[in-house]
Amino acid sequence: MYIHxxxxxxxxxxxxxxxxxxxxxxxxxxxxxLIVFLYFWIGLDxxxxxxxxxxxxxxxxxxxxxxxxxxxxxxxxxxxxxxGKTSRNLLFQPWALLFLVFGWLFxxxxxxxxPGTAFRRTVFTLIVCICANAVLLLPxxxxxxxxLVAIALVLMLGLAYLTVTVLPHVGIHQAxxxxxxxxxxxxxxxxxxxxxAAAAMVFAFFYGLYIGxxxxxxxxxxxxxxxxxxxxxxxxxTSTAMLxxxxxxxxxxxxxxxxxLLLLIGSLLTVNAILLSAVxxxxxxxxxxxxxxxxxxxxxxxxxxxAFYAISESPLTGYGLQSFWQTDALFxxxxxxxxxxVTAANSHNAxxxxxxxxxxxxxxxxxIWLVILPVRYSRQALATSNDQSLTRLFLRIWLFSxxxxxxxxxxxxxxxxxxxxxxxGVFGLRLQAKDILVVSSSPLSxxxxxxxxxxEKSVSANPR
Numbered sequence: 001m002y003i004h005x006x007x008x009x010x011x012x013x014x015x016x017x018x019x020x021x022x023x024x025x026x027x028x029x030x031x032x033x034l035i036v037f038l039y040f041w042i043g044l045d046x047x048x049x050x051x052x053x054x055x056x057x058x059x060x061x062x063x064x065x066x067x068x069x070x071x072x073x074x075x076x077x078x079x080x081x082x083x084g085k086t087s088r089n090l091l092f093q094p095w096a097l098l099f100l101v102f103g104w105l106f107x108x109x110x111x112x113x114x115p116g117t118a119f120r121r122t123v124f125t126l127i128v129c130i131c132a133n134a135v136l137l138l139p140x141x142x143x144x145x146x147x148l149v150a151i152a153l154v155l156m157l158g159l160a161y162l163t164v165t166v167l168p169h170v171g172i173h174q175a176x177x178x179x180x181x182x183x184x185x186x187x188x189x190x191x192x193x194x195x196x197a198a199a200a201m202v203f204a205f206f207y208g209l210y211i212g213x214x215x216x217x218x219x220x221x222x223x224x225x226x227x228x229x230x231x232x233x234x235x236x237x238t239s240t241a242m243l244x245x246x247x248x249x250x251x252x253x254x255x256x257x258x259x260x261l262l263l264l265i266g267s268l269l270t271v272n273a274i275l276l277s278a279v280x281x282x283x284x285x286x287x288x289x290x291x292x293x294x295x296x297x298x299x300x301x302x303x304x305x306x307a308f309y310a311i312s313e314s315p316l317t318g319y320g321l322q323s324f325w326q327t328d329a330l331f332x333x334x335x336x337x338x339x340x341x342v343t344a345a346n347s348h349n350a351x352x353x354x355x356x357x358x359x360x361x362x363x364x365x366x367x368i369w370l371v372i373l374p375v376r377y378s379r380q381a382l383a384t385s386n387d388q389s390l391t392r393l394f395l396r397i398w399l400f401s402x403x404x405x406x407x408x409x410x411x412x413x414x415x416x417x418x419x420x421x422x423x424x425g426v427f428g429l430r431l432q433a434k435d436i437l438v439v440s441s442s443p444l445s446x447x448x449x450x451x452x453x454x455x456e457k458s459v460s461a462n463p464r
Contacts, residue, residue: 001136001137001139001140001141001142001144001145001437001438002087002090002136002137002431002435002436002437002438003086003087003435003436003438025084026140026144028081029081029085029138029139029140030138030139030144030148032077032078032081032138033135033138033139033148034148034151034152035074035077036074036078036131036134036135036138037135037148037149037152038152038155038156039070039071039074040128040131040415040416040417040420040421041152041153041156041200041417042155042156042159042190043190043415043416044064044066044067044070045064045067046159046190047163047167047170047190048170048190048192068124071124071127072127074127074131075127075130075131078130078131078134078138079130079134081134081138082134082137082138085137087137088137090137090431090435091130091133091134091137092129092130092133093133093427093430094373094430097365097368097369097373098129098369100365101362101365101366101369102122102126102129104358104361104362104365105122105125105321105357105358105362105412106119106122107317108317108318108319108320108321108357108358108359108362109121109122109320109321109323111317111320112317112318112319112320112323113319113320113323113329114320114323114327114329115320117320117322117323117327118319118320118321118322118323119320121320121321121322121323121414122320122321124414125321125412125413125414128413128414128419128420128423129423131420132420132421132423132424132427133423133427135424136424136427136428136431140438141438141439141440142214142387142390142437142438142439142440143215143439143440146210146211146214146215147215149207149211150211150215150216150219150220150223153204153207153208153223154219154223156200156204157204157223157226157227157230159189159190160189160190160191160197160230161189161226161230163189163190164187164189164233170189170190171187171188171189171190172184172185172186172187172188173185173186173187173188173194180193183235185235186233186234186235186236187230187233187234187235188234189230191416191417194234194235194236195234195236195238195239195408196416196417196418197230197234197236198231198234198236198238198239198240199236199239199400199404199408199410199417199418200416200417200418200421201227201228201230201231201234201239202227202231202239202242202243202246202400203397203400203417203418203421204223204224204226204227205223205224205227205228205231205243206393206396206397206400207220207223207393208220208221208222208223208224208225208227209224209393210389210390210392210393211223212224213389214387214389214390231243238404238407239404242400242403242404243400245403246396246399246400246403247396249263249267249399250392250395250396250399253378253395253399254382254392254395260375260378260379261372261375264371264375264399264402265371267403268371268402268403268406271403271406272349272351272406274288275297275300275304275349275406275407276304276349276352278295278296278297278301279301279304279305279308280305297407299340300348300349300407302339302340302341303341303344303347303348304347304348304349304352305339305341306335306339306341306342306344307347307349307352307353307355307356308352309335310324310356311352311355311356314359315355315359315360316359316360316361317358317359317361318355318356318357318358318359318362319356319357320357320358321357321358321412322346322357322412322414323357324356324357325344325345325346325347325356326343326344326345330342331343345409346408346409347409348407348408348409349405349406349407349408349409350405350406350408350409350410350411351363351405351406353409353411353412354366354367354411357412366411369426370402370411370422370426371402373430374398374425374426374429374430376433377426377429377430377432377433377434378391378395378398378429378433379433380433380434381394381429381432381433384432384433386432386436386437387432387437387439390428390432390437391429391432393425393428394424394425394426394428394429394432395425395429396425397421397422397424397425397428398422398425398426398429401418401421401422401425404418410422
């Protein structure tokens with residue numbers, strides 16, 4: 001739904017007969033979009049039996065061969081489709097920085113204790129990155145993007161409510177669950193855990209607000225309302241409290257003429273300082289207790305303590321992507337004698353997890369990519385005449401993801417909607433800032449309606 005610049009060549013291509021195939025191409029691209037979007041929001045096994053989970057089994061021990069083959073086929077289909085479009089040069093930007101990010105992660109995998117596992121997971125994370133960028137290029141226009149997202153979210157919400165009403169052992173945490181039985185009664189749907197479900201519903205709420213403003217109040221309002229109810233029933237205090245805070249922060253980011261970067265980094269530093277200092281600081285713990293806040297943040301401080309020790313042992317390259325937690329090496333280490341944290345699935349803080357995955361270089365590179373550059377993109381996007389409501393959607397998604405990452409390992413995750421949707425926000429802000437949004441188009445017409453830095457310009461362009 002983006003083009004870098006209209007050219008005479010694209011108009012000539014339409015004039016010479018490419019329009020005869022545009023309808024079929026657009027339908028095919030829409031199908032690929034739904035496959036990708038639904039894979040991350042629903043998955044191939046949306047109704048898992050949580051009673052079969054083994055908390056002592058190493059991470060990835062239940063890896064599904066069919067899932068791996070499907071993902072490889074999916075990314076092949078995505079690349080085939082995108083490379084057939086004039087917008088293919090917009091894929092995987094900024095390529096130089098992303099080359100450094102993933103180049104370092106592959107190097108960290110090469111020197112990791114388990115190179116094969118780290119390398120494989122880095123490859124799959126790269127695939128997620130490509131797919132998230134591609135879903136913004138697959139639709140022929142913004143209008144088609146809205147329609148496809150609405151279809152996908154209605155299907156997702158239908159499945160989510162089906163699980164809690166018809167299959168409560170899947171959709172609701174049970175007292176008989178082998179993991180976190182204390183969450184009994186909280187809604188989780190097909191996402192497997194209430195925190196993941198809550199974050200997904202916040203994203204769905206943002207999408208619903210956008211759809212309601214731009215296309216249909218009924219559809220968008222319905223999506224937002226259903227997502228809000230599910231968020232409340234999930235029992236997730238973090239996501240519920242963050243939702244109004246992010247709406248306020250996004251509002252401020254839109255209106256500030258300067259100081260956006262200072263506001264954001266200052267906020268992230270403050271939140272992480274409070275959270276992580278609770279590991280050792282008795283003063284911070286006392287303040288949190290007096291405020292009625294659990295000073296362990298649901299036992300996360302034990303995990304962070306182990307994480308800090310691990311980082312100090314390998315600060316430069318870390319341990320490879322997703323290759324430290326829930327591994328046989330960690331289960332058999334001396335740490336298993338004095339802390340339960342060896343059974344944790346991750347650091348429950350994406351910034352700490354970056355240091356474990358790839359050391360200080362990975363942290364610096366990813367911080368530039370995910371925090372610093374999007375601030376500039378948002379400022380540039382708000383100064384263009386591209387759809388400001390779409391910029392606001394991407395801004396909200398990005399901001400929520402950054403702060404959600406303070407309590408969950410939300411970066412470089414191979415499954416689920418959280419990392420995938422965050423990347424849509426990041427790539428979306430860049431596209432809104434630097435490229436031309438195609439608002440609507442028809443395979444029966446040579447004219448695209450675009451919004452660009454030059455709103456008075458109508459152009460003839462390829463409707464792909």
